[in-house]
Structure formats: structure tokens, C-alpha cells
Amino acid sequence: MPTAASSAEFKEYNDLLRPDIQSDPYPVYDRIREQEPVWWNAQLDSWLLLRHDDVTTALSAPERLSSDRTSAFLGHLSEAEETTFAEWAAMRRRMMLYNDPPRHTRLRRPVQRGMSVRLSQQMRPKIQRVVDDLVDGVVERGVCDGIQDLGYHLPVILNSELIGIPEADRNKVKLWTTDFVAAINAGGANVATTDLERGQNAILAMREYFTDLAAVKRADPQEDLLSSLVQRDENPLEGDDLVATCIVVLFAGLETALNLVGNGLLALLRNPDQLSLLAARPELMPSAVEELLRYDGPLHLVGRMATEDMSIRDRRIGKGEKVLVMLGAANRDPNAFEEPHRLDITRKDHRHVSFSHGIHYCPGAEISRIMGELSFATILERLPDLRLGDAPLSWQPNLSFRGLQNLPLEFTPGPRKRG
Numbered sequence: 001m002p003t004a005a006s007s008a009e010f011k012e013y014n015d016l017l018r019p020d021i022q023s024d025p026y027p028v029y030d031r032i033r034e035q036e037p038v039w040w041n042a043q044l045d046s047w048l049l050l051r052h053d054d055v056t057t058a059l060s061a062p063e064r065l066s067s068d069r070t071s072a073f074l075g076h077l078s079e080a081e082e083t084t085f086a087e088w089a090a091m092r093r094r095m096m097l098y099n100d101p102p103r104h105t106r107l108r109r110p111v112q113r114g115m116s117v118r119l120s121q122q123m124r125p126k127i128q129r130v131v132d133d134l135v136d137g138v139v140e141r142g143v144c145d146g147i148q149d150l151g152y153h154l155p156v157i158l159n160s161e162l163i164g165i166p167e168a169d170r171n172k173v174k175l176w177t178t179d180f181v182a183a184i185n186a187g188g189a190n191v192a193t194t195d196l197e198r199g200q201n202a203i204l205a206m207r208e209y210f211t212d213l214a215a216v217k218r219a220d221p222q223e224d225l226l227s228s229l230v231q232r233d234e235n236p237l238e239g240d241d242l243v244a245t246c247i248v249v250l251f252a253g254l255e256t257a258l259n260l261v262g263n264g265l266l267a268l269l270r271n272p273d274q275l276s277l278l279a280a281r282p283e284l285m286p287s288a289v290e291e292l293l294r295y296d297g298p299l300h301l302v303g304r305m306a307t308e309d310m311s312i313r314d315r316r317i318g319k320g321e322k323v324l325v326m327l328g329a330a331n332r333d334p335n336a337f338e339e340p341h342r343l344d345i346t347r348k349d350h351r352h353v354s355f356s357h358g359i360h361y362c363p364g365a366e367i368s369r370i371m372g373e374l375s376f377a378t379i380l381e382r383l384p385d386l387r388l389g390d391a392p393l394s395w396q397p398n399l400s401f402r403g404l405q406n407l408p409l410e411f412t413p414g415p416r417k418r419g
Contacts (some may be wrong), residue, residue: 016041023327027092036346038313046321049323051335052337055357057303058323059360065307068100069095069305070093073191085196091203091392104360105264112363115225120370127370135148135417140414143389143409144411145408147403147407149262158253162253162367164227176202179198181401184199208249220230225249229245256362256401257302257368257371263298265361266407282380284346289364293343296328297352300328301399302327303325304323304324305320306319306322327354328402382414386410387409388410391408
């Protein structure tokens with residue numbers, strides 16, 4: 001239990017999924033960070049770290065704040081529920097996100113090789129083709145939904161091609177991924193059993209699917225990540241380790257790229273001076289993507305578990321207690337960024353933590369950046385006079401991944417690029 005009596009001061013913010021907070025969490029982050037940067041959230045049964053330096057320190061110390069946190073984050077379950085969701089817990093424990101070295105290193109290394117900067121850059125023509133095809137589908141209409149028509153499909157197509165998932169299977173795999181993500185809401189802290197049931201059913205379906213697909217890749221390898229994982233000369237990934245790795249690559253890539261495109265477009269449309277500057281100076285695109293990642297990033301928190309008693313800013317965190325590392329709050333910390341609430345695509349300081357930090361830094365970060373660069377560039381070029389439509393915005397009910405469910409767009413219709 002927490003020793004900080006002052007944690008009660010912010011009890012009105014315990015439900016961070018409240019619609020008014022979810023639509024703009026940053027004022028809440030500011031208030032808590034300023035007065036209690038290490039904050040006990042009773043509803044999440046977790047400590048929250050909101051300062052940039054505390055966040056990077058925590059993510060750099062796996063020996064003190066462990067990623068091997070499945071038992072702690074499922075500790076609210078009854079004995080019967082633990083038995084019911086044993087398959088979920090077992091598969092989660094095999095995922096590199098929920099492991100520390102040396103096991104994390106063994107699982108991560110082959111994925112990192114398959115997503116190297118060089119190989120990611122080689123995907124540029126393929127990414128551009130997919131973006132052009134998606135824009136072709138809406139360009140003559142003058143209206144579209146930036147999530148459902150554009151952002152949703154881009155990572156589904158590209159991540160499926162990256163892993164080696166056939167086109168006919170993409171939609172069902174995406175639905176499984178959505179169910180899995182629901183079960184890791186709030187970093188996995190006190191997840192509802194209904195969401196855990198969805199997650200476990202998704203895992204069982206993906207285990208069968210990726211086991212069968214891996215057998216196909218062993219017999220007939222292609223130029224994709226799954227083929228490289230099963231064809232390694234030394235220590236190929238097998239069984240549930242292979243399945244767990246495929247699930248991680250799939251859901252992390254899908255959610256990150258989708259939310260980058262959606263959140264980034266919304267930020268630009270709400271800051272027309274920056275939108276006009278980017279349209280006039282396309283050479284600023286790499287810097288713009290970094291700033292959009294900082295300003296309203298796709299991943300807002302990751303979970304950890306204390307492996308020992310410790311004190312952070314005079315708050316005592318006990319061994320075995322849960323810690324939520326608040327990436328979104330760190331990215332708006334005024335102690336780390338000048339005028340953090342101002343979108344500035346010329347900003348030089350790119351120390352954001354939207355792809356996490358330390359040994360768990362996202363191996364697909366380069367691919368996500370390229371998707372963002374090409375998506376924003378193509379949309380701004382081919383959908384002139386881009387503006388927000390009138391439909392109200394809604395956000396995914398998820399604390400870990402911050403993303404829109406819809407993004408109404410209007411623009412001047414234009415011609416298709418392809419026949």
C-alpha cells in the first residue's frame with residue numbers, strides 16, 4: 001500500500017479513462033506532475049511516474065523495475081479466474097515485452113535484425129504504394145475518415161506483409177489484435193475479466209494460426225519476418241515463443257502506426273500554422289514526425305514491477321508493487337521540453353519517449369517513422385484544403401495506446417493516381 005497520504009488529493013483523476021480526461025489528458029498530467037510526480041492511483045492499484053527524468057531512469061533499470069510483471073498485474077484475479085486465464089498468462093509471459101535479460105535479449109535480437117534501419121528503408125517503395133492506393137480510394141469523394149479509410153488499413157497491410165500474413169487473412173488477424181490490445185489496457189493493471197476473456201480467445205486463435213503459418217514458411221520460406229524467424233541457422237524461434245513474438249510484432253506495429261497517423265493529422269489540423277509550414281517546406285517532414293510523436297504520441301504508458309523496496313522523490317515503492325511509466329506525461333514535461341504544449345515542427349530536441357526507452361525501445365520505430373513521413377506527405381499533397389469535418393471525435397478506451405476511433409476529414413476532390 002502507498003505511504004503517500006497526499007495521493008488522495010488527486011482522487012478525482014483516478015479514472016483516467018473519463019471521457020473529458022481522455023480527450024485531453026495533458027492538463028491532468030501537468031497538475032499531478034507538478035505537485036506529485038510519483039503518484040499513487042488507487043483505481044489502477046499502481047504508482048505512476050510522470051517526470052521525464054524519472055521515466056527514462058525507470059526504463060533504464062530493468063533490474064529494479066522489471067518487465068516480468070504478469071503475476072503482479074493479474075494479482076487482482078481470484079484463484080478460479082487465474083485458472084481460467086492460465087493460457088493468457090502463459091503466452092504473455094513468453095512475450096519479449098514482458099521479459100528482462102537474458103530472455104528478452106534472445107527474443108528481441110532476431111526481430112531487431114529483421115527490422116533494421118537498412119531493411120526498413122528498403123520498404124519505402126512498398127509503403128508509398130500502399131499509401132497511394134489508400135488515398136486513391138477517397139481522393140474523388142472530398143470526404144473521408146482518417147482512421148477508418150486511411151490510418152486503419154495502412155499498418156494492417158504493411159505489418160501483414162512484413163510478417164508474411166496472406167492478404168486473405170488480414171482482417172481476421174486485425175480483429176484478434178484488437179481483442180488482445182483490450183486485455184492490456186492500462187498496462188495490464190486490474191483488467192476486467194471480460195477483456196481478459198477476449199484477449200485469451202484471441203491468443204488461442206493466433207496460436208493456432210501462427211503455428212500453421214510457421215509450418216508453411218519452413219517448407220516454403222519467403223522474404224518476410226516469419227520466414228527469417230523459423231529459418232535461423234542458430235536457435236530458431238519455435239512453439240509458443242514464436243507465436244508470442246508474432247503477436248507482439250503485430251499488435252505493437254499496428255497500434256503505433258495507426259495512432260501516429262491519426263493523432264498526427266489531428267495535431268496538424270488543430271495547428272494550421274504548422275500544417276501550412278509543413279506543406280510549404282516538405283524537407284521538414286522528418287522533424288515534423290518526431291514532434292508529432294512527442295506532442296501526442298501513440299503509446300502513453302508501459303507497466304513495470306518493483307523488484308525491491310525503493311524510494312523515488314520521497315515516495316516509498318514496495319517490492320512487488322506495480323509502476324506505470326507515463327510516456328505521454330514525460331513528453332509534455334516542461335523540465336525536459338521548452339513550451340511543451342506548443343506544436344513546433346522545427347523543434348530540435350527529439351528526446352521524446354514515444355517508442356519507449358532503453359532495452360525495450362521499439363524495434364519497429366524506423367518503420368513507423370517511414371509510414372508517418374510518407375502518409376503525411378502524400379495526404380498533404382493529394383488532399384488539398386484538408387480540414388476537420390463536423391462529426392465529434394471519439395478516442396479508444398485504452399490508457400496504454402492513445403488513439404482516435406474516428407477522424408472526419410474534408411478536402412477538395414482530386415484525381416486518382418492509379419487507374
